[in-house]
Amino acid sequence: MRRNLNELEAGNLLTKYGIPMVKSAVSHSEEDAKEKAEAMDFPVVMKILSSDILHKTEAGCVITNITDAKQVKEAYREIIRNAQTHCKDATIEGVLIQEMAEKGLEVIVGMKHDPQFGPVILAGTGGIYVEVFEDISLRLLPITRQEAKAMLEETKLIKILRGARGTVYDEDALIDILLRLSDMALVNPLIREIDVNPLFLYETGKGAKGVDALIVTSDSDTGHPCRG
Amino acid sequence: MKENLNALFCPENIAVVGASGNPAKAGYTILKNLTGIGYPKKIFPVNKSETEILGLPCSRSLSQIEDTVELVVLITPAAMIFDIMEDLKLRMEKQADIKVIICAAADYGETKTAEGIQRQNCLMETAKRWNIRVVGPNCIGVIDNVNRIDTTFVETHLPRNARVKRGGISFISQSGAMAASILMMGDSRPVPMAMNKFISIGNMADVDFIDLLEYFETDEDTNVIGMYMEGYPQGRLLIETLARIARKKPIVVLKVGRTEMGAAAANSHTGSLAGADAVYDAAFRQYGIIRAQTMEDMLNTLRALDAMTLPKGNRTFIYSQAGGPGIYCMDAYMEAGTMELPTIGSQTRQRLADSLPAMANICSPEGYADITASASVEQHVEGLRSVLDDPAVDAVIFITVVPTFLSRKALGEALKKLLQEEGYIKKKPVYLCIMAGIYVHEVRSILEDSGIPTFDTPADCVKTAGHIAMYQCFLQKEAVWNEA
Numbered sequence A: 001m002r003r004n005l006n007e008l009e010a011g012n013l014l015t016k017y018g019i020p021m022v023k024s025a026v027s028h029s030e031e032d033a034k035e036k037a038e039a040m041d042f043p044v045v046m047k048i049l050s051s052d053i054l055h056k057t058e059a060g061c062v063i064t065n066i067t068d069a070k071q072v073k074e075a076y077r078e079i080i081r082n083a084q085t086h087c088k089d090a091t092i093e094g095v096l097i098q099e100m101a102e103k104g105l106e107v108i109v110g111m112k113h114d115p116q117f118g119p120v121i122l123a124g125t126g127g128i129y130v131e132v133f134e135d136i137s138l139r140l141l142p143i144t145r146q147e148a149k150a151m152l153e154e155t156k157l158i159k160i161l162r163g164a165r166g167t168v169y170d171e172d173a174l175i176d177i178l179l180r181l182s183d184m185a186l187v188n189p190l191i192r193e194i195d196v197n198p199l200f201l202y203e204t205g206k207g208a209k210g211v212d213a214l215i216v217t218s219d220s221d222t223g224h225p226c227r228g
Numbered sequence B: 001m002k003e004n005l006n007a008l009f010c011p012e013n014i015a016v017v018g019a020s021g022n023p024a025k026a027g028y029t030i031l032k033n034l035t036g037i038g039y040p041k042k043i044f045p046v047n048k049s050e051t052e053i054l055g056l057p058c059s060r061s062l063s064q065i066e067d068t069v070e071l072v073v074l075i076t077p078a079a080m081i082f083d084i085m086e087d088l089k090l091r092m093e094k095q096a097d098i099k100v101i102i103c104a105a106a107d108y109g110e111t112k113t114a115e116g117i118q119r120q121n122c123l124m125e126t127a128k129r130w131n132i133r134v135v136g137p138n139c140i141g142v143i144d145n146v147n148r149i150d151t152t153f154v155e156t157h158l159p160r161n162a163r164v165k166r167g168g169i170s171f172i173s174q175s176g177a178m179a180a181s182i183l184m185m186g187d188s189r190p191v192p193m194a195m196n197k198f199i200s201i202g203n204m205a206d207v208d209f210i211d212l213l214e215y216f217e218t219d220e221d222t223n224v225i226g227m228y229m230e231g232y233p234q235g236r237l238l239i240e241t242l243a244r245i246a247r248k249k250p251i252v253v254l255k256v257g258r259t260e261m262g263a264a265a266a267n268s269h270t271g272s273l274a275g276a277d278a279v280y281d282a283a284f285r286q287y288g289i290i291r292a293q294t295m296e297d298m299l300n301t302l303r304a305l306d307a308m309t310l311p312k313g314n315r316t317f318i319y320s321q322a323g324g325p326g327i328y329c330m331d332a333y334m335e336a337g338t339m340e341l342p343t344i345g346s347q348t349r350q351r352l353a354d355s356l357p358a359m360a361n362i363c364s365p366e367g368y369a370d371i372t373a374s375a376s377v378e379q380h381v382e383g384l385r386s387v388l389d390d391p392a393v394d395a396v397i398f399i400t401v402v403p404t405f406l407s408r409k410a411l412g413e414a415l416k417k418l419l420q421e422e423g424y425i426k427k428k429p430v431y432l433c434i435m436a437g438i439y440v441h442e443v444r445s446i447l448e449d450s451g452i453p454t455f456d457t458p459a460d461c462v463k464t465a466g467h468i469a470m471y472q473c474f475l476q477k478e479a480v481w482n483e484a
Helices: A007-016 A030-039 A069-086 A145-153 A157-161 A171-187 B002-009 B026-036 B078-094 B114-129 B176-187 B209-218 B235-246 B260-269 B277-286 B295-307 B323-336 B346-355 B377-389 B408-421 B437-449 B458-483
Strands: A002-005 A024-027 A044-049 A062-066 A094-099 A105-114 A118-125 A136-140 A191-201 A208-210 A213-218 B014-017 B043-046 B071-074 B100-103 B133-135 B141-144 B169-173 B197-200 B224-229 B251-255 B316-320 B368-370 B395-400 B430-434
Touching (some): A002 A007, A007 A024, A007 A213, A024 A030, A030 A069, A030 A094, A044 A069, A069 A094, A105 A157, A118 A145, A145 A157, A145 B458, A171 A191, A171 A208, B002 B133, B002 B209, B014 B026, B026 B043, B078 B114, B169 B176, B169 B209, B176 B197, B176 B224, B209 B224, B224 B295, B251 B295, B323 B368, B323 B458, B377 B395, B408 B437, B430 B458
Parallel strands (some): B014 B043, B071 B100, B169 B224, B395 B430
Antiparallel strands (some): A002 A213, A105 A118, A118 A136, A191 A213, B141 B197
16 A cells, blocks of 8 residues: 655654755644744744645745744634634644744756666656656666665756855755665655755755655555666 | 577588579569578479479478578468468477578567467477577568578669679678668769678567677678677677677777657657667777767768777877868868868978879978879878878868869879888878769779778768777777776
8 A cells, every 4th residue: 555654754764874954843733833943943833734635836825934922823723714614624633833944946856666677766857847848867776885875866956056146055965865765765665756956955065955755655665666 | 509599500411491493582582682691502382383483493382492491481371370380390209300491471569459468479389399599570681792691672783793702701690671771872882882790680589689799709701790789688698798899899880869850750660669868878888889870870980890900099180182172071070079180290291292192281280281183193192191191180071072083093003002002001090081982983993802991081081080090099098998
C-alpha cells in the first residue's frame, strides 16, 4: 500500500538523513500553537497539516510572516476554519508551525522509483513552475560526487549557481544533499518518492534549507526491478 | 546458450520452411538473398508442392531432410506453426541438430489476440524443450557479411561483391520495417555501407537485446554497435549491459517514443513497455551511450565510429571552402553545444597564410577558416594538413563545394592521398562534406571506397562529430573519476 508521509514526518525523516530542513512543530490548539511558536524565533509560518489538502495556499491554509503570539492564535483559527470550508471531510492532523527560512535560490531535489529503472534522482530549478521550466536533470542511482556535479552541469540552474547575477551559491552543499538523498533512497527501498521543493540554496558557505517536502512510501518492495 | 547463437551467425546448413518459387513472396526473396550473398553451405527449401526453387531441390518437410540442419527460417502463414512444430519434434527426436529458429512470419504474440499468443506459445514450448534459440517472431531475419548469411526478405540491388564487404558495425533492430529501411538507406549511399552483423529481433520471444549485445561485446568482428529500440521490459538490466559494453565499444541507439504520444504508439506496436523516455535519456548520457535522433544521424555516426579513430577531445575546427556552408555549419555547431572551437598556434596560422589564397579568412572567429572558392586542389589539401598538424585541434569538419573549374576527381584523389595514404585519418577524425547531392557521388565514392566516411550536409557532420566528441569526453571523464 502506498502512503504519503505528512509534511512533518517527511521533514523529520529528511533531517534524520542529514538533509537540512526548516524547523517544524505540530500544534493541536491555539495555546499549543502559541507555545510552539514562541519556542522558535519569530517570524514563523503556519500551515495546515493534512494529507487530504494538496494545494494549501489556494485553500487559504498557509499564513506567512507571523510575528507575535496574538497573530499565531488568529492564524490558527483562520487556518482551521479555511480547511473545514475548503474540504469538509479532510482529516486534520493539526497546524504546523515552521521557522520562516530566509529566502534563497529555489531548487528542487527529489527521487522516484521508476518501475523499470529503480531509483532515479532529480535536481534542477525549483519553485512552483517546475513543470513549466522543466530545467531538470536525472540520474540512475547510485551516483558519485562527480556524477552529482555533472548532473547539475546539465541544467540551466548551474549558471545562476555559479554567479550569473553576482551571488555564487553553495554548490557543495547542494551536492552533499544529493548524495544524502541517494543514500537515503538506497537504504530504504520502501521510500518510493521524495520531493523537496523548494529547497532554498544560500551563498557559498551558508548551505541550504528545505522548505516543503513530500515523501511517498510503500509497504512492499514490489516495483524494484532486477539488477544485473 | 551462447554456443547456439553462434549457429545463428554461422550455421551448418539452413532450411527455409515456406520457401516459394513465386518472386512476389518473401519465401522466394529469402532464398534469393541466401544464395545471392554466397552462403557457402547447404540450403534446403521446404515446400510441399514444388520440387525445385532457384535450382535448389525442395524437401516436403523438415523431418525429411537427411543432412544436418542447424538453422531453420520460418516464413509460413502463422496458422501452420502447429504442424511444423509437430514435424520438428520428429526431427529432433531423430537428429537433434537444430539450434536456432528464425521466425520471420508475423501474426504471433504481437497481435495480442488469444490465437496469436497460442501460436507463439506453441513455438516457444517446442523450442525450449529442445534447447533451440528463437529469433522473432515478426522479424526480417539476420545478415552476417563475414559468414555470408542473409535470411532477410529485404530486396537488394547490390552486386554480390558489394554485398559481402564487411565492416565493423553490428546492428540490432526491434522493428522489421526500420531494419529493412536502414539496410536500404545504407545501400543507397555513394558507396554501400558495409555491416558486420545485422539482426531484426521482432517480438523478442527469446533472443533479445541483451543476448545480442553480449554476443557483440566479445565478437572480434564488431567494432561498434547500433540499435533501433522502442522499449524493453527490463530497462535497468539493459542499461547496465549497455553501460558495461560502451566502455569498450561505442554504442549508438536510436530510441523512439521520445514524446508521450510516440511512447503510446510504441506500446501499441511491438507490445513492449516503452518506459519513461526522460529516464532512458538520462541513463544514456550517464553511461556514455550515444543517442541518435534520426536514422541518418545513426548511420552517419556508426560509419564514422567504425572507420575513424576517436578524437583526443572535443576541439573541432571548421574548415570550409565557401562562406555560406561554413556559416551554416557554425550555427549548427554552436547550437549543438557539444564541441569547442580550438585556437590554433601562430605557426599554423602562418602556414595557412602562406599556403592559402590571399582572400582566405583564417581564424575569424577562432577555430574557423574559409579558404574561399579560389582555392586550388592543393590549397584545399595543404590547408587541411596544416590544421590537422596543430596539437590544439582534435578533429576537423571539412566542407567544400567543389568549384566548377576544379576537378572533383582530382580533389577526391588528393584528399584520399593525404588522409589514407599518408595516414592522417588514423591520427584525427576528419568529417568530410562535399556538397551536394547526387552531383558529388563520384568524388565521395573515391573517398568512401578507400574507407573515408563522407557526409551529405555540414549539419550532418556536426551531429556526428558532436556525438563522437561527447563519447570521447565520457571515456576521459570516467578515467579521471576512476583514478580519483
